Amino acid sequence: MIKLKNINRIFQVGDQQVHALKNITLDINSGEYLSIMGPSGSGKSTLLNIIGMLDQPDSGSYHLQGKEVTHLTDNTQSMIRSSQIGFIFQFFHLLPRLTAAENIALPMMLAGVPYAERKQRTNKILQLLEITERADHKPEQLSGGQRQRVAIGRATIMQPKVLLADEPTGNLDRHAGHEVIKILEQLNQKGITLIIVTHDPELGERAKRKIKFIDGSITTDTGTDLA
Amino acid sequence: MIMNTHDSLQFSYTAIIRHPLRAVLVLLAIAIGVASIIIMTGLGEGARRFILNEFSSLGTNLLIIIPGKSETGGAMSIISGATTRDLTLQDTISLQRHHQIKRVAPIVFGAAEASWQQRSREVTIIGSTSELLALRHWSLSQGVFLPEGEMTRASAVSIIGTKIASELFPQTNPVGQKIRIGDRKFRVIGVLASKGRSIDIDTQNLIIIPVASAQHLFNTPGLFRILIETRSRESQKQVKTFIINTIKARHQNEEDITIISQDALLGTFDQILTALTLTITGIAAISLSVAGILIMNIMLITVSQRTAEIGLLKALGASRHQIQILFITDALLLATTGAILGILLGQGSNLIIHHFLPTLNNSAPLWSIVTAFLVAVFTGLLFGVIPARRAADLNPIQSLAHH
Numbered sequence: 001m002i003k004l005k006n007i008n009r010i011f012q013v014g015d016q017q018v019h020a021l022k023n024i025t026l027d028i029n030s031g032e033y034l035s036i037m038g039p040s041g042s043g044k045s046t047l048l049n050i051i052g053m054l055d056q057p058d059s060g061s062y063h064l065q066g067k068e069v070t071h072l073t074d075n076t077q078s079m080i081r082s083s084q085i086g087f088i089f090q091f092f093h094l095l096p097r098l099t100a101a102e103n104i105a106l107p108m109m110l111a112g113v114p115y116a117e118r119k120q121r122t123n124k125i126l127q128l129l130e131i132t133e134r135a136d137h138k139p140e141q142l143s144g145g146q147r148q149r150v151a152i153g154r155a156t157i158m159q160p161k162v163l164l165a166d167e168p169t170g171n172l173d174r175h176a177g178h179e180v181i182k183i184l185e186q187l188n189q190k191g192i193t194l195i196i197v198t199h200d201p202e203l204g205e206r207a208k209r210k211i212k213f214i215d216g217s218i219t220t221d222t223g224t225d226l227a
Numbered sequence: 228m229i230m231n232t233h234d235s236l237q238f239s240y241t242a243i244i245r246h247p248l249r250a251v252l253v254l255l256a257i258a259i260g261v262a263s264i265i266i267m268t269g270l271g272e273g274a275r276r277f278i279l280n281e282f283s284s285l286g287t288n289l290l291i292i293i294p295g296k297s298e299t300g301g302a303m304s305i306i307s308g309a310t311t312r313d314l315t316l317q318d319t320i321s322l323q324r325h326h327q328i329k330r331v332a333p334i335v336f337g338a339a340e341a342s343w344q345q346r347s348r349e350v351t352i353i354g355s356t357s358e359l360l361a362l363r364h365w366s367l368s369q370g371v372f373l374p375e376g377e378m379t380r381a382s383a384v385s386i387i388g389t390k391i392a393s394e395l396f397p398q399t400n401p402v403g404q405k406i407r408i409g410d411r412k413f414r415v416i417g418v419l420a421s422k423g424r425s426i427d428i429d430t431q432n433l434i435i436i437p438v439a440s441a442q443h444l445f446n447t448p449g450l451f452r453i454l455i456e457t458r459s460r461e462s463q464k465q466v467k468t469f470i471i472n473t474i475k476a477r478h479q480n481e482e483d484i485t486i487i488s489q490d491a492l493l494g495t496f497d498q499i500l501t502a503l504t505l506t507i508t509g510i511a512a513i514s515l516s517v518a519g520i521l522i523m524n525i526m527l528i529t530v531s532q533r534t535a536e537i538g539l540l541k542a543l544g545a546s547r548h549q550i551q552i553l554f555i556t557d558a559l560l561l562a563t564t565g566a567i568l569g570i571l572l573g574q575g576s577n578l579i580i581h582h583f584l585p586t587l588n589n590s591a592p593l594w595s596i597v598t599a600f601l602v603a604v605f606t607g608l609l610f611g612v613i614p615a616r617r618a619a620d621l622n623p624i625q626s627l628a629h630h
């Protein structure tokens with residue numbers, strides 16, 4: 001489903017070039033559970049951003065569901081991002097002025113989904129994530145674990161094919177982190193492709209496929225068990 | 228992907244009210260700009276209506292004949308030294324023939340002392356004929372006006388203004404009394420209805436006597452001017468030619484009169500006052516652009532404060548275009564709300580001004596309200612575009628890293 005071939009990403013910092021991704025070639029199948037680990041600055045987030053089309057590679061090709069996506073217009077890329085990809089961030093990135101329910105519904109609002117349908121789908125997700133009582137709370141009134149659950153709700157409300165999580169537990173205590181991982185794994189069991197970037201070895205070990213990054217290159221890939 | 232309008236507005240609204248002080252500042256700037264346009268045009272229009280109304284009250288379809296040829300329509304040829312023949316009563320009579328001329332009133336004008344018993348005062352004297360009353364749209368509160376008949380007859384009758392009536396005859400009915408003007412006595416036969424100050428003359432402090440009597444009184448064969456009322460506006464040109472030809476024939480083939488038409492006078496004033504109104508309105512409209520710059524600055528601050536949000540929205544599938552629309556919606560919402568407040572403020576101020584200056588009909592014309600509104604909204608749009616572009620151009624990854 002995700003086919004990366006010879007992806008390079010070079011950042012220009014002053015008169016220095018930072019080669020963040022070096023000839024990355026990677027195939028990810030639908031429904032995989034994949035962890036990406038590696039030292040700080042090794043290019044993990046950069047890869048995730050390119051998969052999520054928030055960033056463009058300097059060279060190489062990226063096929064998403066059989067379609068080359070690197071040269072699409074901004075509108076088309078946004079459309080794909082909206083319908084196929086869900087992001088989960090270390091710092092949650094909830095809008096403080098919106099309630100939990102409104103944050104979850106935000107992608108549907110951007111996509112122009114009618115209000116009644118939004119309401120119904122949001123309620124379902126709130127229930128699934130067991131935060132229905134928190135629906136009308138603002139993010140500042142929620143615990144870290146609850147915030148990340150709201151963020152997961154938001155990332156999955158459009159029923160994407162791929163979930164990209166960049167250190168989703170990095171800002172949570174062990175218990176809350178564990179809860180969040182369980183939710184993500186449940187989603188993966190239902191068929192969503194789950195890609196987690198993490199520094200936590202224990203967490204990284206849970207994934208079926210483990211990739212190690214060093215200095216912009218993949219050093220280890222346990223390989224896929226899904227064909 | 229298109230967000231529905233209600234959602235966009237609500238989204239903008241929640242973003243705006245997070246910084247109430249900022250919102251109030253922008254609203255105030257726009258509202259004051261819009262209100263000043265409405266107040267300025269109200270005052271300008273009020274002045275225009277007032278003056279035009281005054282000019283109209285001179286009469287209807289008037290032509291005014293002045294002795295002497297003016298070079299450019301204003302200054303008399305006295306300066307250029309050309310000889311000027313008097314306009315006479317015979318000239319006036321010769322003009323009565325034309326079928327398009329409805330009324331003719333010769334005017335002799337002067338000042339004299341009027342007295343009755345021990346009371347006296349300085350008054351304005353007009354010598355004219357019976358037609359003057361209808362021609363000037365005046366009316367009487369008592370008695371009768373000058374008798375019809377030969378305009379060369381110098382009968383000793385007078386019509387007095389209300390102020391003269393009340394000051395010279397505090398306890399007496401003036402009609403029937405004999406009043407002394409200069410060295411002659413005139414019987415009061417009527418009192419003018421109080422109409423206050425007309426644009427050219429104070430009718431309350433006026434005495435009207437037959438034109439021939441006034442000529443004797445001031446010892447002048449000439450007329451101050453001749454007023455002509457034509458049957459229609461369309462016939463004025465034709466009548467003008469007739470007047471010029473007739474007077475020329477009577478004045479040894481010399482064209483030594485000037486004819487001013489009320490229409491031309493009105494038109495000139497209308498033009499001047501409209502230009503004036505437009506100018507001050509334009510200045511007020513320009514001041515609105517100051518509000519626009521304020522919008523832009525505040526929107527730029529907003530964009531930098533909402534950087535992380537913009538990155539997030541992009542990650543959630545918002546296109547550049549959508550981000551632009553969201554931020555332009557912010558600006559438009561502020562501008563429109565400000566404009567509506569401004570219209571209320573402006574209209575309210577106009578009512579208050581009218582309350583203190585009741586003679587001034589300073590209601591703002593619809594075009595100025597519509598213009599003010601559109602200028603405000605357009606300003607919001609124009610100055611909202613740059614911050615919105617900047618928002619849309621933000622790199623989503625760097626924006627998300629922004630805290």
Ligand SMILES: Nc1ncnc2c1ncn2[C@@H]1O[C@H](COP(=O)(O)OP(=O)(O)OP(=O)(O)O)[C@@H](O)[C@H]1O
Nearest residue numbers: 011012013018020039040041042043044045046047
């Ligand atoms: N926008 C950018 N401009 C310049 N350099 C960048 C930019 N983004 C990333 N880099 C550089 O690219 C390299 C890879 O960065 P990346 O964020 O992908 O690392 P990472 O593996 O996610 O690290 P961490 O574990 O600390 O999050 C780093 O050297 C980083 O400094």
Ligand SMILES: [Mg+2]
Nearest residue numbers: 044045046166
């Ligand atoms: Mg990272």
